[in-house]
Amino acid sequence: MTTYLFYFLSFLAIMFALMVVLSKNPIHSVLYLVLTFFAIAGHYVLLNAQFLAAVHIIVYAGAIMVLFLFVIMLLNLNKDTEPHKSLWLKGSAAVASGSLLVILVGSLRGAEQIIASNPYSNSIGLIENLGQTLFKDFLLPFEVASILLLGAMVGAVMLGKKSIK
Amino acid sequence: MTLTALLIYKGILVLAVFAITLLVATYSTYAERKIAAFLQDRIGPDRAGPFGILQPLADAVKMFMKEEMIPSVSNKTLFILGPSIAMLTACLTGVVIPWGSSLTINGTVYPLQITDLNIGILYLFGVISLGVYGIMIGGWSSNNKYSLLGGIRASSQMISYEVAMxxxxxxxxxxxxxxxxxxxxxxxxGWHWNAFIQPLGCLIFIICAFAETNRAPFDLPECETELVGGYHTEYSSMKLGFFLFAEYINMFISSAVISTFYFGGYNMPFIGRFVHDPNVLAILGVVFLFMKISFFIFFFMWVRWTLPRFRYDQLMRLGWQILIPLSILNIVITGFVMYFNGSLN
Structure with missing residues (x-):
């Protein structure tokens, strides 16, 4: 049952991701990206990571993509205003992203032989375990990441200010 | 419980919650008109049935019979998708709300909640954050300046108040x-309501719930003095009805969430002294929850017909410069109090 669900969700994720790239209208692209995020959140639920799935939806679909949509609607991007790239630029972009794909696939090759250090338990992605891990084993990286986000926020506010007193 | 029995029970519960949600939302429209009439010293709707009790039915028939208009310059798929998403996200939230404790019949426990998610609050928050898509898509796809402005106002308002919430x-x-x-x-x-433990958080949450449901004094997205009809200017017939109806469903769900989070949910103080049968207590709990919900729906309407609308800069200042610092202060105070009275251990 879960295998079929996995294949179904993977099919949806890949199809929507392709539609993001292929659709002409930027608004449609953003909406397809939201659907892709939903398919990926479904994968998290299949892996028993409910917290991650919920946060993924809240942060990406609920906040970041709304801002994307917001900007695109304000700028009113259309097919006509989109600048046309030359052929060699398209070709080099295809080569660059193709080689990135090869590297990603290569790095994942043999991943199925790695044995997990913790035996699988069905409560592994629940919030209690996640909190214990984040605040005991990975406290320093967690706090450093929060400072990084704070720095980015302060930087954005400074850039947005008209004049610095 | 066997799997089949569980599925049948959950199916019945889902249908019941769905039906009750729609019923309450339908009669909220009637209640809103009557309360508005009462506050403005009028009579209100009184023609359809005794005291105008059939008014929502008449409204529904009117909405369905109206001519369907889709602007020729609009994006047709998205134009239809907008109200559908608004309705869908409004109906999704009832899943995690505990409508009562649980009934025990012949030794089997029937919880009066569709599903008790481990991350119920986050689920709720995720669905609320998706609610803005319906309005944004509807506003943009109408291809009308007023609709677009209404949609953009709605989204920036909802993003701003989601943070404080x-x-x-x-x-x-x-x-x-x-x-x-x-x-x-x-x-x-009993009396261990969270409103007494978290008074400031409760106040912030209620204000943000008003903003998230786009109710007055936060109904800037459909501000008719500036924007004709806001994001639903181009909508007619039942698609307009869906947008308006989604607002009433959101109001009902927000009231349920406020009651559950801060005002005891299905609990009622002192009732345990008079009633001892757990099943009767559970059913009374549902009644109490709906009494609390009715009070908050009334509160939503009371505020709407009492306070004037904010100006847009006032709205943004309230959200970013008052509510967010206050809620951070609330977190800090909560942390200090919990640290010093030793409840962290």
Whole structure:
């Protein structure tokens, strides 16, 4: 049952991701990206990571993509205003992203032989375990990441200010 | 319970919650007109049935019979998708709300909650954050300046107030120590209502709930003095009805969430002294929850017909410069109090 669900969700994720790239209208692209995020959140639920799935939806679909949509609607991007790239630029972009794909696939090759250090338990992605891990084993990286986000926020506010007193 | 029995029971519960949600939303429109009439010293609708009790039916028939208009320059798929998403996200939230404790019949426990998610609050928050898509897509796809402005106002308002709402919820999670709605409701037995433990968080949450449901004084997205009809200017017939109806469903769900988070949910103080049968208590709990919900729906309407609308800069200042610092302060105070009275251990 879960295998079929996995294949179904993977099919949806890949199809929507392709539609993001292929659709002409930027608004449609953003909406397809939201659907892709939903398919990926479904994968998290299949892996028993409910917290991650919920946060993924809240942060990406609920906040970041709304801002994307917001900007695109304000700028009113259309097919006509989109600048046309030359052929060699398209070709080099295809080569660059193709080689990135090869590297990603290569790095994942043999991943199925790695044995997990913790035996699988069905409560592994629940919030209690996640909190214990984040605040005991990975406290320093967690706090450093929060400072990084704070720095980015302060930087954005400074850039947005008209004049610095 | 066997799997089949469980599925049948959950199916019945889902249908019941869905039907009750629609019924309450339908009669909220009637209640709104009557309360508006009462506050403005009028009579209100009184023609359809005794006291105008059939007015919602008449409205529904009117909405269905109206001519369907889709602007020729609009994006047709998205134009239809907008109200559908608004309706869908409005109906999704009822899943995690505990409508009562649980009934025990012949030794089998029937919980009066569709599903007790481990991350119930986050689920709720995720669905609320998706609610903005319906309005944005509807506003943009109408291809009308007023609609677009209404949609953009709605989205910026909802994003701004979601932050303060999330921070108010964090303080609540700190004191309750759980993300499950069922446990939060069960913890508020007797007078242990979270409103007394988290008064500031409760106030912030209620203000943000007003902003998230686009109710007055935060109904800038459909401000008719500036924007004709806001994001639903181009909509007619039942698609307009869906947008308006989604607002009433959101109001009902917000009232249920406010009651569950801060005002004891299905708990009623002192009732345990008079009633001892757990099944009767559970059913009374549902009644109490709906009484609290009715009060908050009335409160929503009372505020709407009392306060004038904010100006847009006032709205943004309230959100970013008052509510967010206050909710961060609330988290800090909660942390200090919890640290010094030793409840962290």
């Amino acid at each position: 999330g921070l108010a919820i964090i303080a609540l999670v700190m004191t309750t120590g759980t993300l499950s709605m069922k446990e939060i409701a069960a913890q508020q037995h």
